[in-house]
Amino acid sequence: MPKPTPRPKTRTIRVDYLARVEGEGALFIRVRNGQVQEVQLQIFEPPRFFEAFLRGRHFTEAPDITARICGICPIAYQISAINAMEDLLGVAVDPALQALRRAIYCGEWIESHVLHIYMLHAPDFLGYPDAIQMAQDHPEVVQRGLRLKKIGNEIVRLLGGREIHPINLRVGGFYRVPRPEELNALIEELKWAQEAAQETVRWTATLPFPDFQRDYEFVALRAADRYPLETGRIVSNRGLDIPVQAYDEHFQEIHVPHTHALQSRIRERGSYQVGPLARYNLNFHRLSPLAQEAAREAGLGPQCRNPFQSIVVRSVEVLYAVEEALRILQDYQPPPAPAVEVEPRAGVGYGASEAPRGLLYHRYRLDSEGLILDAKIVPPTSQNQRAMEEDLWQFVPQALDLPKEELTWQCEQAIRNYDPCISCATHFLRVHVEEV
Numbered sequence: 154m155p156k157p158t159p160r161p162k163t164r165t166i167r168v169d170y171l172a173r174v175e176g177e178g179a180l181f182i183r184v185r186n187g188q189v190q191e192v193q194l195q196i197f198e199p200p201r202f203f204e205a206f207l208r209g210r211h212f213t214e215a216p217d218i219t220a221r222i223c224g225i226c227p228i229a230y231q232i233s234a235i236n237a238m239e240d241l242l243g244v245a246v247d248p249a250l251q252a253l254r255r256a257i258y259c260g261e262w263i264e265s266h267v268l269h270i271y272m273l274h275a276p277d278f279l280g281y282p283d284a285i286q287m288a289q290d291h292p293e294v295v296q297r298g299l300r301l302k303k304i305g306n307e308i309v310r311l312l313g314g315r316e317i318h319p320i321n322l323r324v325g326g327f328y329r330v331p332r333p334e335e336l337n338a339l340i341e342e343l344k345w346a347q348e349a350a351q352e353t354v355r356w357t358a359t360l361p362f363p364d365f366q367r368d369y370e371f372v373a374l375r376a377a378d379r380y381p382l383e384t385g386r387i388v389s390n391r392g393l394d395i396p397v398q399a400y401d402e403h404f405q406e407i408h409v410p411h412t413h414a415l416q417s418r419i420r421e422r423g424s425y426q427v428g429p430l431a432r433y434n435l436n437f438h439r440l441s442p443l444a445q446e447a448a449r450e451a452g453l454g455p456q457c458r459n460p461f462q463s464i465v466v467r468s469v470e471v472l473y474a475v476e477e478a479l480r481i482l483q484d485y486q487p488p489p490a491p492a493v494e495v496e497p498r499a500g501v502g503y504g505a506s507e508a509p510r511g512l513l514y515h516r517y518r519l520d521s522e523g524l525i526l527d528a529k530i531v532p533p534t535s536q537n538q539r540a541m542e543e544d545l546w547q548f549v550p551q552a553l554d555l556p557k558e559e560l561t562w563q564c565e566q567a568i569r570n571y572d573p574c575i576s577c578a579t580h581f582l583r584v585h586v587e588e589v
Contacts, residue, residue: 363548
């Protein structure tokens, strides 16, 4: 009798739920005869209707409403909304107010990046299921991270009125600006934080990184004379250089069947990456000398294309944010007024800023009374979703010989490189592997 034809070996990696704060997600990978056949990063975002229920609200309400989109990055949403409104209304704020906005954004970068580095990503590299168990063997490391994060939170609280969903930013400036003496304790903490941030760069550089690189199209803001946070033009490493007002001409959101989240693409080119790697590769020479030196000592050059090393790049950005916040607060002189008055008018405004996870775009259309007729918000996660899937297409084949548990761990880590949101940046995954 003839021998039966062997059936092809199929492995299916299924992550059923990635659910925490910002919706639900799942991961599905099918491999056949050693070749990846399908990769789906499924995001089950419930309808949150932020763009819809902004309609009919007054333009002054947009910063506080959009801040509720994210409990980790409310400043990014507020400042992108403010930038869009001030673009439409032709508002130019005092340089001291602009500096305070940059300082509070530094606070958000510090607390968000440190949370990711120490609590969510480092356990992957060190073999721990979570930061609590990691702390049993590395208490001094976790304590350093907690103190650094607290300093970022304190910057946000002092300048924003409270740590979570701050209430002090407004179109035209702030509702209240601090007195110089209020900054003294924070300045002393930032001096400690600068040393701690340098140590964070050195520490993350010692982690074991897979040998994996990709040729991404990086997209980020670029300011004329400084590393991008709150403003800038949109640029890429493949020739894109546009004002924020031209975003919709070059980028589009599309729906794919396996996810409820829209995916972004560059028109006629495809996927791109936003976030720390993109900012770093496009703006390395705009970092401070200290941050550049720390990056080089950590083994990074002006270019880094290994997404697993994003934890080191985030550490470099923490150091830069600490330096910037310290510089701004030490030089602070109260502005003549906490805000400039603004008058509504009809039109369309465009705004963007660099959230810790990447470029965040807002667009608003107002009527003559200042009521919002239409709103569009594009967060970093939707822009990075396709890049995350493409990473897995290329990364999984080189890891197929790993046991089920370790392969699952590596897939989690590849997703967590992007810190896409709190939902995905956890260590709570259930994976089902089928052999056929």
